[in-house]
Amino acid sequence: MANVANAKKKMKQIAKVTEAHKELKGAVKNSIKRTEKAILAGDKEGAEKNLKLAIKSLDNAKSKGLVHQNKVDREKSRLTKKVNKMEVK
Secondary structure, eight states: OOOSHHHHHHHHHHHHHHHHHHHHHHHHHHHHHHHHHHHHHTOHHHHHHHHHHHHHHHHHHHHHTSSOHHHHHHHHHHHHHHHHHOOOO
16 A cells, blocks of 8 residues: 555546546447447448447547557458448348
8 A cells, every 4th residue: 555645646546547448448349349239130220320439439549548559440440341241121
C-alpha cells in the first residue's frame, strides 16, 4: 500500500482510468458481437447499422490507445467483408 500522498492519489487515478478503459473495450467487443449476430440472423440492414457502430467504437478505442491499429484494421476488414457477402432478403 502507498504511504505517500501523491502515490495514493495516483492509485485512485489509475483505478479510474482502468475502469473507463474496461468500459470502452467492452463496448468494442459488444458492438462486434452485435454485428456478427445480425450477420448470422441474415439481417442485412441491422448488420450494416451495427457495422457502422462497430467501426466507430473501434476507431475510438484506437484513438485512446487501447487497441493496436493493425487489430482495428483487421476487425473492420473482416466485418465489412462478412456484411458485404450477405444477400438482401
